[in-house]
Amino acid sequence: MTDQVPVVGGSVSAQCTKCRKATRHIVVSVVGGAPGRVECTLCEGVHNYRSPRSAATSRPKKTAKPRSSTVVQEWETHVATRDSGRAVPYEMTGRYRAGDLLSHGTFGLGLVRKVIPPNKVEVHFREGIKRLVCGS
Ligand SMILES: [Zn+2]
CATH class of the missing domain: 2.30.30 (SH3 type barrels.)
Structure with missing residues:
Protein backbone atom coordinates (compact mmCIF):
# COMPACT_ATOMS: atom_id res chain seq x y z
CA MET A 1 0.00 0.00 0.00
CA SER A 58 -21.18 15.81 1.12
CA ARG A 59 -23.14 16.19 -2.06
CA PRO A 60 -26.39 17.84 -1.17
CA LYS A 61 -29.25 15.47 -0.85
CA LYS A 62 -31.75 15.49 -3.62
CA THR A 63 -34.06 18.11 -2.33
CA ALA A 64 -37.55 16.99 -2.99
CA LYS A 65 -39.21 19.59 -5.11
CA PRO A 66 -42.39 20.82 -3.57
CA ARG A 67 -44.85 18.48 -5.11
CA SER A 68 -47.13 21.22 -6.25
CA SER A 69 -45.03 24.31 -6.80
CA THR A 70 -47.40 25.55 -9.47
CA VAL A 71 -50.25 25.21 -7.01
CA VAL A 72 -48.31 27.40 -4.60
CA GLN A 73 -47.55 29.90 -7.33
CA GLU A 74 -51.15 30.04 -8.39
CA TRP A 75 -52.19 30.38 -4.81
CA GLU A 76 -49.85 33.30 -4.32
CA THR A 77 -51.08 34.93 -7.49
CA HIS A 78 -54.79 34.33 -7.19
CA VAL A 79 -55.52 33.76 -3.53
CA ALA A 80 -52.92 35.56 -1.42
CA THR A 81 -53.61 38.78 -3.28
CA ARG A 82 -57.25 38.73 -2.25
CA ASP A 83 -58.52 40.74 0.62
CA SER A 84 -58.30 38.20 3.43
CA GLY A 85 -60.69 40.32 5.46
CA ARG A 86 -63.42 39.15 3.11
CA ALA A 87 -62.66 35.50 3.69
CA VAL A 88 -65.44 33.42 5.16
CA PRO A 89 -64.47 31.18 8.07
CA TYR A 90 -64.77 27.59 6.97
CA GLU A 91 -67.40 25.50 8.68
CA MET A 92 -68.49 22.01 7.84
CA THR A 93 -72.04 23.21 7.82
CA GLY A 94 -71.31 26.20 5.65
CA ARG A 95 -72.41 26.64 2.08
CA TYR A 96 -69.95 27.93 -0.43
CA ARG A 97 -69.80 28.82 -4.06
CA ALA A 98 -66.98 28.74 -6.55
CA GLY A 99 -64.95 31.90 -6.13
CA ASP A 100 -65.59 32.22 -2.41
CA LEU A 101 -62.63 33.00 -0.25
CA LEU A 102 -62.36 30.74 2.78
CA SER A 103 -60.28 30.99 5.88
CA HIS A 104 -59.53 27.58 7.30
CA GLY A 105 -58.17 26.91 10.80
CA THR A 106 -55.46 24.58 9.55
CA PHE A 107 -54.88 25.42 5.92
CA GLY A 108 -55.29 29.15 6.06
CA LEU A 109 -56.65 31.15 3.17
CA GLY A 110 -58.25 29.23 0.36
CA LEU A 111 -60.28 29.85 -2.75
CA VAL A 112 -63.24 27.68 -3.60
CA ARG A 113 -62.56 26.26 -7.06
CA LYS A 114 -65.70 24.29 -7.44
CA VAL A 115 -68.56 22.76 -5.59
CA ILE A 116 -68.76 19.00 -5.71
CA PRO A 117 -72.31 17.87 -5.05
CA PRO A 118 -73.75 16.87 -2.79
CA ASN A 119 -71.64 18.18 0.05
CA LYS A 120 -68.06 18.97 -0.86
CA VAL A 121 -66.06 21.88 -2.10
CA GLU A 122 -62.70 21.85 -3.77
CA VAL A 123 -60.58 24.55 -2.22
CA HIS A 124 -57.22 25.86 -3.37
CA PHE A 125 -55.04 26.32 -0.29
CA ARG A 126 -51.41 27.26 -0.34
CA GLU A 127 -50.39 23.70 0.36
CA GLY A 128 -52.61 22.25 -2.28
CA ILE A 129 -56.10 21.50 -3.44
CA LYS A 130 -58.27 20.12 -0.66
CA ARG A 131 -61.73 18.73 -0.68
CA LEU A 132 -63.73 19.86 2.26
CA VAL A 133 -67.08 18.80 3.51
CA CYS A 134 -69.66 21.52 3.56
CA GLY A 135 -73.34 21.86 4.13
CA SER A 136 -75.40 20.09 1.53
ZN1 LIG B 1 -11.49 22.33 -12.99
Whole structure:
Protein backbone atom coordinates (compact mmCIF):
# COMPACT_ATOMS: atom_id res chain seq x y z
CA MET A 1 0.00 0.00 0.00
CA THR A 2 1.40 3.33 -0.93
CA ASP A 3 0.03 6.27 0.92
CA GLN A 4 0.34 9.19 -1.38
CA VAL A 5 1.96 12.02 0.47
CA PRO A 6 1.01 15.22 -1.28
CA VAL A 7 3.89 17.36 -2.38
CA VAL A 8 3.75 20.82 -3.87
CA GLY A 9 3.84 20.42 -7.62
CA GLY A 10 2.63 16.86 -7.44
CA SER A 11 -0.64 15.78 -8.89
CA VAL A 12 -3.64 14.66 -6.96
CA SER A 13 -7.19 13.73 -7.76
CA ALA A 14 -9.51 16.33 -6.29
CA GLN A 15 -13.01 17.58 -6.63
CA CYS A 16 -12.94 20.66 -8.84
CA THR A 17 -15.41 23.34 -7.85
CA LYS A 18 -15.57 24.68 -11.39
CA CYS A 19 -15.58 21.44 -13.38
CA ARG A 20 -17.91 19.97 -10.77
CA LYS A 21 -16.19 16.63 -10.95
CA ALA A 22 -13.07 14.89 -9.76
CA THR A 23 -10.17 15.96 -11.95
CA ARG A 24 -6.39 15.91 -11.86
CA HIS A 25 -5.05 18.77 -9.83
CA ILE A 26 -1.56 20.10 -9.24
CA VAL A 27 -0.86 20.61 -5.57
CA VAL A 28 -0.14 24.29 -4.94
CA SER A 29 0.27 24.11 -1.19
CA VAL A 30 0.34 21.43 1.46
CA VAL A 31 -1.22 21.94 4.85
CA GLY A 32 -0.63 19.42 7.62
CA GLY A 33 0.25 16.60 5.25
CA ALA A 34 -2.84 17.18 3.12
CA PRO A 35 -3.19 19.22 -0.03
CA GLY A 36 -4.08 22.81 0.80
CA ARG A 37 -4.72 24.62 -2.41
CA VAL A 38 -4.78 22.84 -5.72
CA GLU A 39 -4.86 23.87 -9.36
CA CYS A 40 -7.16 22.05 -11.71
CA THR A 41 -5.38 20.73 -14.80
CA LEU A 42 -8.58 21.09 -16.81
CA CYS A 43 -9.82 24.56 -16.03
CA GLU A 44 -6.66 25.85 -14.33
CA GLY A 45 -8.76 27.09 -11.46
CA VAL A 46 -7.05 27.27 -8.10
CA HIS A 47 -9.12 26.39 -5.07
CA ASN A 48 -9.00 24.60 -1.75
CA TYR A 49 -8.48 20.89 -2.00
CA ARG A 50 -11.58 18.77 -1.71
CA SER A 51 -11.13 15.05 -1.82
CA PRO A 52 -13.29 13.42 -4.46
CA ARG A 53 -14.66 11.01 -1.91
CA SER A 54 -15.71 13.54 0.71
CA ALA A 55 -17.18 15.65 -2.04
CA ALA A 56 -19.31 12.72 -3.04
CA THR A 57 -20.60 12.14 0.46
CA SER A 58 -21.18 15.81 1.12
CA ARG A 59 -23.14 16.19 -2.06
CA PRO A 60 -26.39 17.84 -1.17
CA LYS A 61 -29.25 15.47 -0.85
CA LYS A 62 -31.75 15.49 -3.62
CA THR A 63 -34.06 18.11 -2.33
CA ALA A 64 -37.55 16.99 -2.99
CA LYS A 65 -39.21 19.59 -5.11
CA PRO A 66 -42.39 20.82 -3.57
CA ARG A 67 -44.85 18.48 -5.11
CA SER A 68 -47.13 21.22 -6.25
CA SER A 69 -45.03 24.31 -6.80
CA THR A 70 -47.40 25.55 -9.47
CA VAL A 71 -50.25 25.21 -7.01
CA VAL A 72 -48.31 27.40 -4.60
CA GLN A 73 -47.55 29.90 -7.33
CA GLU A 74 -51.15 30.04 -8.39
CA TRP A 75 -52.19 30.38 -4.81
CA GLU A 76 -49.85 33.30 -4.32
CA THR A 77 -51.08 34.93 -7.49
CA HIS A 78 -54.79 34.33 -7.19
CA VAL A 79 -55.52 33.76 -3.53
CA ALA A 80 -52.92 35.56 -1.42
CA THR A 81 -53.61 38.78 -3.28
CA ARG A 82 -57.25 38.73 -2.25
CA ASP A 83 -58.52 40.74 0.62
CA SER A 84 -58.30 38.20 3.43
CA GLY A 85 -60.69 40.32 5.46
CA ARG A 86 -63.42 39.15 3.11
CA ALA A 87 -62.66 35.50 3.69
CA VAL A 88 -65.44 33.42 5.16
CA PRO A 89 -64.47 31.18 8.07
CA TYR A 90 -64.77 27.59 6.97
CA GLU A 91 -67.40 25.50 8.68
CA MET A 92 -68.49 22.01 7.84
CA THR A 93 -72.04 23.21 7.82
CA GLY A 94 -71.31 26.20 5.65
CA ARG A 95 -72.41 26.64 2.08
CA TYR A 96 -69.95 27.93 -0.43
CA ARG A 97 -69.80 28.82 -4.06
CA ALA A 98 -66.98 28.74 -6.55
CA GLY A 99 -64.95 31.90 -6.13
CA ASP A 100 -65.59 32.22 -2.41
CA LEU A 101 -62.63 33.00 -0.25
CA LEU A 102 -62.36 30.74 2.78
CA SER A 103 -60.28 30.99 5.88
CA HIS A 104 -59.53 27.58 7.30
CA GLY A 105 -58.17 26.91 10.80
CA THR A 106 -55.46 24.58 9.55
CA PHE A 107 -54.88 25.42 5.92
CA GLY A 108 -55.29 29.15 6.06
CA LEU A 109 -56.65 31.15 3.17
CA GLY A 110 -58.25 29.23 0.36
CA LEU A 111 -60.28 29.85 -2.75
CA VAL A 112 -63.24 27.68 -3.60
CA ARG A 113 -62.56 26.26 -7.06
CA LYS A 114 -65.70 24.29 -7.44
CA VAL A 115 -68.56 22.76 -5.59
CA ILE A 116 -68.76 19.00 -5.71
CA PRO A 117 -72.31 17.87 -5.05
CA PRO A 118 -73.75 16.87 -2.79
CA ASN A 119 -71.64 18.18 0.05
CA LYS A 120 -68.06 18.97 -0.86
CA VAL A 121 -66.06 21.88 -2.10
CA GLU A 122 -62.70 21.85 -3.77
CA VAL A 123 -60.58 24.55 -2.22
CA HIS A 124 -57.22 25.86 -3.37
CA PHE A 125 -55.04 26.32 -0.29
CA ARG A 126 -51.41 27.26 -0.34
CA GLU A 127 -50.39 23.70 0.36
CA GLY A 128 -52.61 22.25 -2.28
CA ILE A 129 -56.10 21.50 -3.44
CA LYS A 130 -58.27 20.12 -0.66
CA ARG A 131 -61.73 18.73 -0.68
CA LEU A 132 -63.73 19.86 2.26
CA VAL A 133 -67.08 18.80 3.51
CA CYS A 134 -69.66 21.52 3.56
CA GLY A 135 -73.34 21.86 4.13
CA SER A 136 -75.40 20.09 1.53
ZN1 LIG B 1 -11.49 22.33 -12.99
